[in-house]
Amino acid sequence: MKVTVDQDACTGSGQCVLIAPEVFDQRDTDGIVVLLSDSPDPLRHEDVREAARICPALAITLTQS
Amino acid sequence: MTTPSRIVVVGASAAGLTAAEALRHNGFTGTLTIVGAESRPPYDRPPLSKQILRGTWRPDRVTLRRPDALTALGADWLLGVAAVALDTDARELALADGTVLPYDGLVIAAGVTPRRLPTGHELGGVHLLRTLDDALTLRDGLLAATSVAIVGAGFLGSEVAAVARELGLDVTLIDPLPNPLIRQFGDHVAQLCAELHTQHGVQVRSGTAVTRLTSRDGRVTGLDLDDGGHVTADLVLVAIGSTPAVGWLTGSGLNLADGVRCDQTCLAAPGVVAAGDLASWPHPHLGRMRVEHRMNATDQGTAAARTLLGAATPFAPVPYFWTDQYDVKIQAYGRTGGDAELHIITDDTAAHRFAALYSTDGRVTGAVTWNLPRQARALRHHVAQRTPWRQALRHAATT
Ligand SMILES: Cc1cc2nc3c(=O)[nH]c(=O)nc-3n(C[C@H](O)[C@H](O)[C@H](O)COP(=O)(O)OP(=O)(O)OC[C@H]3O[C@@H](n4cnc5c(N)ncnc54)[C@H](O)[C@@H]3O)c2cc1C
Numbered sequence: 001m002k003v004t005v006d007q008d009a010c011t012g013s014g015q016c017v018l019i020a021p022e023v024f025d026q027r028d029t030d031g032i033v034v035l036l037s038d039s040p041d042p043l044r045h046e047d048v049r050e051a052a053r054i055c056p057a058l059a060i061t062l063t064q065s
Numbered sequence: 066m067t068t069p070s071r072i073v074v075v076g077a078s079a080a081g082l083t084a085a086e087a088l089r090h091n092g093f094t095g096t097l098t099i100v101g102a103e104s105r106p107p108y109d110r111p112p113l114s115k116q117i118l119r120g121t122w123r124p125d126r127v128t129l130r131r132p133d134a135l136t137a138l139g140a141d142w143l144l145g146v147a148a149v150a151l152d153t154d155a156r157e158l159a160l161a162d163g164t165v166l167p168y169d170g171l172v173i174a175a176g177v178t179p180r181r182l183p184t185g186h187e188l189g190g191v192h193l194l195r196t197l198d199d200a201l202t203l204r205d206g207l208l209a210a211t212s213v214a215i216v217g218a219g220f221l222g223s224e225v226a227a228v229a230r231e232l233g234l235d236v237t238l239i240d241p242l243p244n245p246l247i248r249q250f251g252d253h254v255a256q257l258c259a260e261l262h263t264q265h266g267v268q269v270r271s272g273t274a275v276t277r278l279t280s281r282d283g284r285v286t287g288l289d290l291d292d293g294g295h296v297t298a299d300l301v302l303v304a305i306g307s308t309p310a311v312g313w314l315t316g317s318g319l320n321l322a323d324g325v326r327c328d329q330t331c332l333a334a335p336g337v338v339a340a341g342d343l344a345s346w347p348h349p350h351l352g353r354m355r356v357e358h359r360m361n362a363t364d365q366g367t368a369a370a371r372t373l374l375g376a377a378t379p380f381a382p383v384p385y386f387w388t389d390q391y392d393v394k395i396q397a398y399g400r401t402g403g404d405a406e407l408h409i410i411t412d413d414t415a416a417h418r419f420a421a422l423y424s425t426d427g428r429v430t431g432a433v434t435w436n437l438p439r440q441a442r443a444l445r446h447h448v449a450q451r452t453p454w455r456q457a458l459r460h461a462a463t464t
């Protein structure tokens with residue numbers, strides 16, 4: 001799984017960090033998403049899918065690598 | 066309860082689309098039909114009053130899913146046609162084009178429509194904002210205008226006021242209540258909102274209502290206020306809240322007291338669930354509510370789909386919303402208005418940073434932050450846990 005984030009669309013809601021803190025973080029200043037790992041451990045895939053699904057800004061894209 | 070084999074979704078936007086996806090995700094393989102009054106494929110609304118109005122995004126950027134993802138749902142899309150009547154006994158849905166759709170599961174996700182002033186909407190230069198077309202028309206109007214009056218200082222009115230100032234227009238923000246966003250945030254935070262707009266050059270006219278729009282040759286020229294004042298404007302945005310889109314459900318037997326009234330699991334009647342802006346339900350911890358915010362459309366669409374498939378659990382989210390005004394991002398969890406008590410954690414007005422908790426009966430029921438997104442996430446925990454507020458404040462002071 002390959003993860004990309006669109007920092008321009010992100011609203012800094014932090015929902016992805018709540019679900020998958022190993023994969024996503026937020027910038028201190030404005031809360032915009034920061035990707036900690038673009039090819040997460042398979043154990044995290046379900047959480048990452050959930051994060052992409054609920055992101056209110058549709059800022060997380062998953063592709064099969 | 067038998068598993069349904071024919072499910073119809075009414076409303077092809079955030080809540081309806083999510084419900085449809087959740088149905089498939091949870092194993093529903095039957096016939097899925099999605100009915101939407103708008104002819105566009107599902108798109109997102111929050112950017113309409115932000116990036117679209119500012120002109121930083123092209124209109125196609127607001128689509129909720131790429132075409133291939135929509136196709137993958139395996140649904141029949143009936144777009145540009147409204148549902149007009151529901152018979153819950155016969156389990157049939159009638160559409161405006163005469164089609165009658167039998168169903169054994171129904172998701173109602175028709176959202177809300179903007180409230181209007183009693184008169185004046187026929188005038189040129191008077192706008193509402195709910196759809197992408199509304200936003201594009203409003204942007205064109207703003208680009209041609211010099212002075213703007215915004216009726217209603219809720220989220221929508223406040224966001225548009227901010228964008229209109231960024232575009233260099235004269236802006237007057239009018240509301241009968243004492244301060245902008247007071248219903249949403251209570252006195253103190255509403256006062257901060259008023260100051261924010263004033264600092265950016267908005268004329269904030271609080272505590273006064275519009276009595277009539279004035280016009281010349283069919284175009285709006287301004288409005289009269291009940292305090293005797295007059296505001297000159299060549300563009301007026303009416304943003305005075307919305308009403309659930311439930312007119313078509315009259316006579317269906319559903320309880321329409323405030324939107325579609327559901328139980329804890331989003332069930333409105335046997336085989337009928339509701340989700341999103343129009344659904345009211347008794348939140349197990351926060352009491353009956355109807356939430357007109359983006360995250361709830363996703364959360365409740367998912368919950369309603371599960372209920373329809375026989376996996377009902379009480380819907381108990383931590384409600385979340387955000388609003389962007391100028392360079393301030395306001396984020397909130399839980400219940401933040403009403404008679405809840407406010408406890409300030411951070412108050413750095415100069416930097417527009419603010420954080421506070423709201424408590425009811427001694428426990429945290431809400432949180433709000435300005436430009437402190439990480440702290441918002443930390444405070445959410447206390448809303449979710451309903452931490453006693455003293456304990457939450459001590460905790461916040463040490464982190
Ligand atoms: C300009 C704007 C800015 C916003 N900004 C924010 C924000 O910053 N943060 C936030 O949290 N929330 C925001 N929101 C709120 C958020 O967009 C809504 O909560 C969300 O769109 C609700 O989704 P929904 O699917 O319930 O309803 P809607 O998005 O309203 O969709 C309902 C759909 O059903 C259709 N429909 C209605 N009646 C019928 C019928 N009889 N038959 C068939 N179809 C029908 C409608 O045409 C519509 O397409 C904003 C809303 C707007 C308008």
Ligand code: SF4
Pocket residue numbers: 005009010011012013014015016017024026031032033054055056057058059060
């Ligand atoms: S969930 Fe989406 S909008 Fe929220 S911080 Fe993550 S990427 Fe940004």
